[in-house]
Amino acid sequence: MKIKPHINILLLFAFSIYNFGHANSIPNPPKKGVTASLTKTHSLADNAPVLTATGNQVYCPLTNVNIVTSISISDPDTVETLIDAIYIQISSGYVIGKDKLSLNTTTTPHPKVIADWNQNEGKLTLKGTGAPMSYADFENAIRDVQFNNSSTTPNGTRNFSISIGQANYLPRNGHYYEYVPFTGISWTSARDAAEIRTYYGLKGYLATLTAADEAQLAGEQAPGAGWIGGSDAETEGVWKWVTGPEAGTVFWNGLSNGSTPNFAFWNNNEPNQAGVENYAHITKPGVGIPGSWNDLQVAGNPSGDYQSKGYIVEYGAPGDPALQLSAFTTLTIASISSTTPASRCDPGTVTLQATATSGTINWYNELTDGNHIGTGSSLTIPFLSTNTTYYAETTTTNCASGRVAIEAKINIIPTIINTNSPATNCGPGLFTLTATTSSVGTVNWYSQVGGSAIGSGLSYITTHISANTTYYAEATNNGCTNSIKVPVDIRVYPLPVVINETVKKCSSSTITLDAAIPNISYLWSTNETTQTIDVSTTGIYTVDVTSQAPESCTNRKTITVSEDNKPEIKNVAVNEATVAIELVKSEDYFEFSIDGINYQNSNVFNNAPSGLQSAYVRDINKCSTDNEPFIVIIVPKFFTPNNDSFNDIWEVKGLAEYPLGEVTLFDRYGKLITRLNHSNRSWDGTVNKNPLPASDYWYILKLDPNSPELKGHFSLKR
Structure with a gap:
């Protein structure tokens, strides 16, 4: 095996930095005042390996299918080289718990390869047992990587990315996504750190997740939670992507019940803007919807579920070099x-x-x-x-x-076979209409032959109806109807007209109560069934009156029976010829008389004749009476003793009724002139037969020794 020395050194240097394929592994974000050149590593764009693969296949349920039919890993600068690891990611369509990638060693052993399946990330890592392995060894292993789904009825499509770098690759847009763990890092520090990371010449930025497959790959399938490039710090409630090529793109307006013009994937009831939460963060695994987003303060929380754990870097933007660090294949599940x-x-x-x-x-x-x-x-x-x-x-x-x-x-098109027409009610009200169909289905109800249905069901309760009308029933079965609307008549029967009454009876007597509607049925509260009944006690009586069939409508009349109070005279007040009868308790239904014949509503009588009389009071029903005697005393205002037979003497009329009565007369100077009494009841204007002059004279009247004095004066005219 020949390895170009300078290439070998460069690759070993690169992978010691990338730590099994990572991009620039920066233990801390750059601090203010430190230039980016102090933290960047060398770009590997000039000698990045090239991966190509084929294998777009159909997956059969409960089988194991190789994800590639061919695979090639090459390097532009050498015939063969070594690498540490290959990462195979289910990049879209991943179903956690059912999908799995594994290395098949049954047919061809791979003793140099360790296969590590991460279910949470949907990623299979292939690496050497000790030292880096050759491209050829990895190619052989990749050819034996198989996909399996444990469901008997799987569906959808699975995309697989095969990458030299550890960053997750999304074939749809050609972008890479890297999770960088860093507990407690702030959003602004994460943004700055992401922007100085590179991945084989691709410039990084805090991830902007604009589609569901991105959100799944960079969030749900990431090894941990972290910051992403969304913020509403500029305008409260208007969330934008503020990093990468999508900077300035609005993806959410408002709080948790807001709206989205683009893709958003908030956790339950987020964003809630608790405190000053202006920065987007992928939610910790196990908290709410997997891979969803939460709004946090710039530094997150000091600890717990909402402490920042790291950040997501996205690589890929217009103008970046076209790399072939990853290859991808597709399995279409036959379904x-x-x-x-x-x-x-x-x-x-x-x-x-x-x-x-x-x-x-x-x-x-x-x-x-x-x-x-x-x-x-x-x-x-x-x-x-x-x-x-x-x-x-x-x-x-x-x-x-x-x-x-x-x-x-x-x-089956049903028909109406029965209704409760006519539907009747005693008086205005709600009517319950019913209909049955010939088979399955229900009934549409109409208030007129045309128009839209107003309800459905085998029964229908109308609105308030006060006059006879007709509704219509139409049988229907899942939209199938014969279009025949069957009339259902509604009849409003009149109630018997009753007028409640209040009647009065005399004590210890009976009174006849009358339902006052002839030729119908009666049921009294006394259980009597005649039109009239006799009662002897006061109280409230009812009678249910029911009209003849077919109406048979019942209405109730109430009759209140009461007795008048008995009249009782308290006093008869006499002021000369004016008499007022005063009662212990007055009632509107009492009437008065001072002769026992002529009665009036007023208790006051004017011009009452003098003498002994009686005051009478009774109730208008003549159930009971009371009377009291009284005397009218009339004192003359003047007299003319000229023997013309008119007013020749001065006499107090009615004094004869008071045996102990006495009237003392005085002149204007207080000199006693005479005394009048029961036997001497008049004065002729003389003293010792001598006429007194015309003048005013005074009197004191007492009806008995215990009665008060009545004083006054009169004139003697000559």
């Missing part, structure tokens, strides 16, 4: 990738469709075995009367995929 079931109304012809990732599609009538009934992307059944499941599989040269069920549905 039915999509199906189109068929359905129709009533029996007839149906056509099923399917597409496959590769191979020829065959159709069967059973999941296993059964009859082969067709080939191609579609299957037409000339006549089908019941729901039937068919099965499609794709067949390649080496294998057949699992069969996929595709249903052909026959929806």
